[in-house]
Amino acid sequence: MNTWHKSTYSYDVGACVEVSTGEETRIRDTQHRxxxxxxxxxxxxAAAVKAIRGQR
Structure with a gap:
């Protein structure tokens, strides 16, 4: 079973993303689980992170 943790990039402003890693990386909105x-x-x-960062 994967364990969810809050992204370090979410800070404490209420708009948080949780991440779970294992066979696959999962992401979800903490306010709408x-x-x-x-x-x-x-x-x-890896491709998604690269695209988000604007790398080619």
């Missing part, structure tokens, strides 16, 4: 999560396999997660 009931709406589920997004899951990424290792290669997908």
């Amino acid at each position: 009931e709406q589920g999560h997004l899951g990424f396999r290792a290669g997908e997660w």
Whole structure:
């Protein structure tokens, strides 16, 4: 079972993201946990982070 933890980039401003790592990386909104999560396999997660950071 994966353990959820708050992202270090969320700070304490109320708009938080939780992350869970394991076979896949999962992310969810702490204020709307009931709406589920997004899951990424290792290669997908690396590509998503690279795209978010604007790297090519």
